[in-house]
Amino acid sequence: MTDIPFNQPFLTGKETDYIRQAVESGKISGNGLFTQRCQQFLERRYGFRKVLLTTSCTDALEMAAILADVGPGDEVIVPSFTFVSTALAFVRQGARIVFADSRADHPNLDLDRVAELITPRTKALVVVHYAGVACDMDAAMALAQKHNLLVVEDAAQAIDATYQGRPLGGIGHLGAFSFHETKNIIAGEGGALVVNDERFARRAEIIWEKGTNRAEFFRGEINKYGWVDVGSSFLPSEIIAAFLYAQLEHLDAIQAKRKQLWQTYFKELSGLANQGLVALPTIPKEASNNAHMFHLVCRSLAERTALIAHLKSRGIQAVFHYLPLHESPFYAARHDGRALPNADRFADSLVRLPMFYDLTTEQVGDICAAVREFFGVGG
Secondary structure, eight states: OOOBOSOOOOOOSOHHHHHHHHHHTTOOSSSSHHHHHHHHHHHHHHOOSEEEEESOHHHHHHHHHHHTTOOTTOEEEEESSSOHHHHHHHHTTTOEEEEEOBOSSSSSBOGGGTGGGOOTTEEEEEEEOGGGOOOOHHHHHHHHHHHTOEEEEEOTTOTTOEETTEETTSSSSEEEEEOOTTSSSOOSSOEEEEEOSGGGHHHHHHHHBTTBOHHHHHTTSSSOOOBOSOOOBOOOOHHHHHHHHHHHHTHHHHHHHHHHHHHHHHHHHHHHHHTTSOBOOOOOTTBOOOOOOEEEEOSSHHHHHHHHHHHHHTTBOOBOOOOOGGGSTTTGGGSOOOOOHHHHHHHHHEEEEOOOTTOOHHHHHHHHHHHHHHTTOOO
16 A cells, blocks of 8 residues: 555646746736735635735734734633644734633534633634634624624634634634645645724735735825834735635635545544544534544544554554643743643544545545554454
8 A cells, every 4th residue: 555644735737827827927926916816716705804815824813913902911812722823923912822621522612611711801712613613603702792802713724614604714803714735725835814804904904014005005095105004024925826826716626525535534434433432523513514634532642642653554644733732831831720621632632634635535445444453443
């Protein structure tokens, strides 16, 4: 059997053609034709109020933190089981991070326990849609309304996913997407900020353009532009945007293939779950499945470690995921000491299986057979 990597970037075949068009157009800096095409695609397909491409999801989150106007003395509630960028964007603004635990049945934020973390200093709530599966956004927005909070959706993994039929990234006040090479839709690096609250639309564009009203100038809305606010060079080059547009054009085909692979995994491994040997992903009835990843939850760290080693011996690269941020070397001393047992459990026991467009159904069958072999269960 040929070795199976955890991830393999997929090319639609149009990427280099569009990059050539961008280069030949004479404009390869940001906010050109392909940037506008990508932004309009996302706005029209999902009904987002305003989309701004960024160089990464991290940059989109940093823009959200600036727009949220958080600073020293403010608190921001963030799940512990997430990538560092979710918290780092707000740390850079001087905010104190209050880490929240995951649900018992899913790595997503346990919104039933968030209310007890809110204080008069709480300014924002960041929800992460782990594996592209929606958090309880009704609960998140109800808390925001009651306590006058901003909700930022870290939708890095959630392109083309929904909550009660509404696209993720478009429900909170602000949303952030990733187009990193490990995501469903890729540009190598890349991201997008979604502005759902009109209050932030103009300022977001200024922050995006290095604190200037340059975009308004190029649209002919003002006679000259200048430095009017804080900001940075958050916009990507046209080369990245051209690559991304080729991917967006194939979104439906990419999603259909990934969902097929996901369903194959689920069917092949359901027997293990029925015997209580592993837990499979859970999709709440109000959420859709965008097939960003397929993961198992083992019964212990030792079992997870042994399973990964077993798969590696069969030429299959399976990987664990996050280490809890509340226990990180950078932030542990600043954490308030609360135990977050579910975040710890997922950090110790969750394993991600290979998932990428060019993975074949036969390869998924081989992976599942190797997993069953580890647990001593036949096909």
